[in-house]
Amino acid sequence: MDEISVTGSLAPYSGLWHRGPMGRPDISVLIAAFRLPTEVPAAVASVLDRAAGVAVEVVVASDDGTDYAPLLPPDARLRFTAVGPVASGAHAARNRALAVARGAHLLMLDGDDALEGPQDAMAQALATMGKAGAVLVPSVVYDAAGQVVRRIPAERARRFGFSGWASAFASLHLIARRDLATPFRPFRLIDDVLFDLGALAAAGGEVPVADALTYRYQLRPGQATDTDGGRFDAEYARALALIAADGAGFGRHAGAAAAVLRRWRAMNRLVGGGGSRPALGDYHRAVVAYLEGSWPAGRRR
Known part of the structure; x- marks a missing residue:
């Protein structure tokens, strides 16, 4: 396969491709694909089904030697990075996607997650963003049986910043203006966290929350985060050291970013950071109990 392939032609899709300069899409959605032949098509479909009124491209970066193009229907909005790298890590695959993304x-x-909401949910999210530079997409965590475990932030939230992020204890994602984004750092478990915290800092530390669009955070046996707490602890430690050394690009929000990571590290240790591996979903159930004040026993709200 060529370095970059595009399925279909580059003709306008529903008259939307050419809204931006030289056909620039409004949004590029970056998907790293590692052994997800069923999940990636579902993730892609979840994006395209919510793209009414917005010019979107989906960039799929294979990291398992699989050509994902034949697994997806022909669509001019799909792009693929070169097939070849294997197990280079989600951060590396995401950077390959980032390097070719054209969106504003x-x-x-994630290739095993999905977007949820009405057909124009992405357009509504951009409208909510306004001039803020970024908008938070709320996460809804589902267990392996498809049951909702938690939603972050609560439905009443209209603005979200570092203080709220510190009590999220889960990956959250922004639709962010391209110039606010920096490359993914070489972490195996929290590269996405650092990427989105960096975009939040660049946007001023607080952003509006999307009303219609949500991120389906699907817990699945064998996913990268289904691992022992010791691995997370080591990554938090390394990220905190980077911030302490030079701010790690967070600027005046370096202290706030470090506070988020310290709090998440403490929760990770509380739930099972001593090398134990919580059962799938138990971490998030423990977080819910903690935030409600019912766990650990006797904790004050």
Whole structure:
């Protein structure tokens, strides 16, 4: 396969491709694909089904030697990075997607997650963003059986910043203006966290919350985050050291970003950071109990 392939032609899609300069899409959705032949098509469909009124491109970066193009229907909005790298890590695959993304805004989507909302949910999210530079897409965590475990932030939230992020204890994602994004850092588990915290800092530390669009955070056995807490602890430690050394690009929000990571590290240790591996979903159930004040026993709200 060529370095970059595009399915279909580059003719306008519903008259929307050419809204931006030289056909620039409004949003590029970046998907890293590693052994997800069923999940990636579902993730892509979830984006395209919510793209009414917005010019979107989906960039799929294979990291398992699989050509995902034949697994997806022909669509001019789909692009693919070169097939070849294997197990280079989600951060590396996402950077390959980032390098070719043409959108005025970016959104990261895990290959085994999905977007939810009405057909024009992405357009509504951009409208909510306004001049803020970024908008938070709320996450709804589902367990392996498809049951909702938690929603972050609560439905009443209209603005979200570092203080709220510190109590999220889960990956959250922004649709952010392209110039606010920096490359994904070489972390195996929290590269997405650092990427979105960086975009939040660049947007001023607080952003509006999308009303219609939500991120389906699907827990799945064997996914990268289904691992022991010790690995997370090591990554938090390394990220905190980077911030302490030079701010890690967070600028005046470096202290706030570090506070988020310290709090998440403490929760990770509380739930199972001593090398234990919580059962799938138990971490998030423990977080819910903690935030409600019912766990650990006797904790004050």
